[in-house]
Amino acid sequence: MRAWDIPFDYEDNRIMCFPHITNICATHVIESFTNTALADEQVEFDVTFPPLVPAEQTYDEACARDPIALCRSTVQAVRASGLRRDHLHEIICNGNAKGWFKSAVDPNETIQIPEVQLLHDVRTRWDSVFRMIQRCRVLRPVSSS
Secondary structure, X not given: OHHHOOOOOOOOOOOOOHHHHHHHHHHHHHHHHOOOXXXXXXXXXXXXXXXXXXXXXXXXXXXXXXXXXXXXXXXXXXXXOHHXXXXXXXXXXXXXXXXXXXXXXXXXXXXXXXXXXXXXXXXXXXXXXXXXXXXXXXXXXHHOO
């Protein structure tokens, strides 16, 4: 900039990276309604599963269960052991073959669960929390069978 005789103060004229700003904002929002210590410090907390029919709980009741901490703890527990991951895969395969998984809308309807594993969230990637929760929702029928 000096070569072209353009005044530029590098401390006052920084351009922030948009994805970085998005990650910071999303992280603050997530931390405002979840207790990250529940998953990070292996603190035991009371796991109360929500009703199978979403209409049977309010938004406040759903938030009080801290779904992010619940997902993180579940993912950490399952992915901490190869045996647990294999067992989850076995349950999914057997459940699909034997018709164990039922639709939340119509309990008489059998559904097929994709043969996938749980996903960790990555603290530096704001969208990974969404992907972790989305995968937990896909695999939810496995926990209620």
